[in-house]
Amino acid sequence: MTARITPDGAQIPDGLVWRIFDTVPDASGELALVAKSELGQATVELPPGEYVVHVAYGRAQTSDGLSVVPGSNEKSFVIDAGALRLNSAVTGDIPIPVDLLKFDIFTSGNEGDRTPVAEGLAANDIVTLNAGTYHIVSHFGSINAVVRADLRVEAGQLTDATLYHHASQVSFKLVSEAGGEAIADVEWTVKTPDGATVFTELGAFPTTVLAEGDYSVLAKQGSQVFNREFQVQPGAAREIEVLTAVY
Template sequence: MRFDKGKGAAQVAALLCLALLTLASPRPSAAQTPPAAPSAAPSGAPPADAGAIPPLRLPAGQAPAKAEAVSGNILHLTAYLSATDAQPLRGGVHWRVFNERVELDGSHVLVAESTDSTPALTLPDGAFIVHAAFGLAGATKRVTIEGKGVSERVALNAGALRIMGLLGDAPLPATKSQISVYVPERNNSEAKLVANIKSGETIGLPEGNYHVVSTLLDPQTTGAVNPTNSVINADLRVQAGKLTDASLRHRAATMTLKLVSGPSGEALANTSFTILTPGGDVIREMIGAFPSLVLAEGEYVAIARHDNNVYQTNFKVESTLDRDVEVLAK
């Protein structure tokens, strides 16, 4: 702006008035500023805040919950077969920890459980009941925790039993036999069945006397599995801290039955067979052209029925010698 020499004072006065009017004029606040018109979104597009999580609000008068630190003490557990055993069990132990307090229904609340051999469990202060199970053996111990970690040894007063089934000198596959373990009583060796195990399996048992029965199994052509007459019994003692190893040897063989019109002839179909002991006890009844079965070593009678005719023969079973038994139709 140019100043006219003759009018300089008047121009300065006018500028001062204009500045004062500008400063005095009120400015719009952010709340009074009109919002900008939103831009149109493409058809079908979600709004800009789609998928955003709305803020969580507490009900009126409710204060936010305070985070509490989880505190506890470490309970270290180790199981031994006996109180004098130096080596702890390295597997097969199932641990359960219960609150010592008895509930209204007479039970105890389970507060921790582990299948680790030497678990480290975090527990609060209190009194607890620790139970360790190893197979059919078990032991219980009361533990009190007061502000520090605790290490406990649990002696099971147990041993281990392992039975190996044999056919002749060859080990039996696990699926070929059934081994039953009983607790005997006076005049009854099979008073209480405590376990059925497989050949070669190891099981934990409380120290004591046991009666073991191994039965050879016979897979039929139909896929069924039947017990044979080859049964071996043994009385064993399990000692705490020791593994009792035993072998039960079966003496048996597989016989295939045939009804033939002549030696080494073709087997006749639709034949029913009955196998008996020499004393007349029935061992097995079977139907087919050439059914097979496993029999214990010994002497037997085979009776074949075909077209309303009955034929029979005597035969002998020798251990591990599998063979055909021919019944002549004459």
């Protein structure tokens, strides 16, 4: 058995996982696995009969029937696969550190009908998928900077896509005067205008990522609480100073 990405493509040399199943369900109602191979060209010995072959190449896959007759049998499979490479930037082509990016890939369709295909992918990972349209979710940081897009993967092609975030990295420090040294042992809380808490941390100089919008930050040091309102706009990383006075 051999496989190709497209009908007129070259034989895939490696990276394949072949599974061959009997067509008669076992006592549990499942199709019994009768052979497996991870070679580019799989050679197995099977009694004559009917089988179902499943072949996977990355996250692309296909299944088809296989009729085995006495002697030598050959069959070629077409996986109809393409590849997708994802990255993100802040609006204005401001690069994002790759360690702050994660991507999820879902099937297309309405929100309730989508199923996960791949989750937690790093920026610039190349993912092999069946040709088709997919729903992509880009996470910048871990709070609320999220961008979604529907992308088309074409068979035999690598699709490069960059998604753009309306967000920014933000760091905080409590100071006694503008431009002063950060005060240690501060409990930080960031809230949205409706009072929802989106970030908490203990430290002198915490950093996070926030989506575009209005926020308030509270800095608790001992029994005192200092606060200020601030706005996040898409752009380079910025620093928010909170003075030891109530805003």
